[in-house]
Amino acid sequence: MDSSLVKDNPLLLPLNAERTVYDGFVTVQRLQQSADLVTFLLELKTVLEVGLKSRPECSSIPPPQYYSQLIAEMETLGWNKLLFIDTELRTLRLKAEDSSGRQHILTIKLKSKHPAEAPECSADLPLPLATTWTPQSTLQQLHDQFLVVLESLTEFWDVLEEVDGNTWILEPEKPSRSDTMRRIAIGNNVSIKVEVDPRHPKMLPECCLLGAEHVVTPLRNKLNANMHLWNPDSSVLRNLRDVLEIEFPSPATHEKSDFSTECGICYSYRLEAAIPDQVCNDPRCVQPFHQACLYEWLRALPSSRQSFSTVFGECPYCSKPITVKMSAQTS
Known part of the structure; x- marks a missing residue:
């Protein structure tokens, strides 16, 4: 209707985005066939209403x-x-x-x-x-x-607010009420990703340790050995401290820059929403990388090889063996 209306009446201009209000002039071609101006306006109103009813977005106007x-x-x-x-x-x-x-x-x-x-x-x-x-x-x-x-959900948010207020959260950068995951800094290039169940927020969450193997392995061993010590009556933060036998760096004692090492390939900390989560396992190197950056780097090297979803190659810094798994986004 809009295109024909403008075509037949070039002096009409829409006044809103919905094109329901116009201003300008029309050529009254049928005025001669109308007995008076009132009759013409009634006919015009009828024509416009028929045209509006044919538009799907206007068919559901509430009564x-x-x-x-x-x-x-x-x-x-x-x-x-x-x-x-x-x-x-x-x-x-x-x-x-x-x-x-x-x-x-x-x-x-x-x-x-x-x-x-x-x-x-x-x-x-x-x-x-x-x-x-x-x-x-x-x-x-x-x-x-x-x-x-x-x-x-009050207890769920209480649990996460305690974690947010007493640790350095690497991901998400700005947690929302719907976020159930927190990646908590443990040390330089070492962190733990926890997934809290909103229905049972004080139960043992899903945990994933991230970092160089020589640092992560002892922590993983402690987690497995002390898992039975988890106390649902205590807070998640206190339980994580007890199970891992560590003290988390807090905003009161550390700066976030202590844990924000840039990617060794793109030289930035944040790549869209991702932060470096791959680390060279050589204790003398421990250079962090974004998963996507490391994957693209290794894939471009003729010396790299791939087995299923894992790419094997050499660290760009120390040339020691390094592997990266393809994520759903990069595959």
Whole structure:
């Protein structure tokens, strides 16, 4: 409709991105066939409505009762909980606070037949947001369900906040509420990656030690030998200290630059979202590399060989044997 409208009326200009409001002049070709101006305007209105109904994005415009229902529900919920609403009154962002004072946002996308149709809900959570909805449900009930979910995850966030506040987190750079993984610095080019279960945050998490083998092997042996000492009644950070028999460097005693050694190939610390996680195993070298950089480097050398997903070659710095596994992104 837009193209034909502009073609037939070149003096009309759209005033919004949706092309629903125009300004300008039209050539009144059918005015002579109309009895008066009122008759012409009624015919013009009919033509425009037919054209609008043929546009799929306009076919789901909510009826008037949708808006009265939405306003009534917001009055009950409280306008102070509304952070954002779009111009179509379809997408809302509601704020919520858990018992520890953390602020959260619930994004709701209402359907045109609200409340007969269930809305789409999303939030920054480590688990899928499961809600129940009936044609009699309201935004207040949806918000209450969200608060219940937040309370069930309070211990999970408490655990990670203790880790974040008392260790140097290498990854993710800026943790979100949905992140369950933390890569914690142990020393220069040595770290541990832990994956905390949101449903059981104080249980032994999945652990992966990263670094040169001569440093990682003793730590891995301690982890395997002391795993039975894990105490679910204690914090994850205290348990990691006890099981690994180490003290983690903290922001109070160390600078992050102590653990931010650049990649030996691209000479940068952060490559998009990745940081160096491959290290030469020679104790005299221990040069770190990004996995993608090392893989591309070794693949370009005629002396390198590949077996399944592992590439074997020489360290670019000390020429000692080095291997790298292909990740899903590089393969």
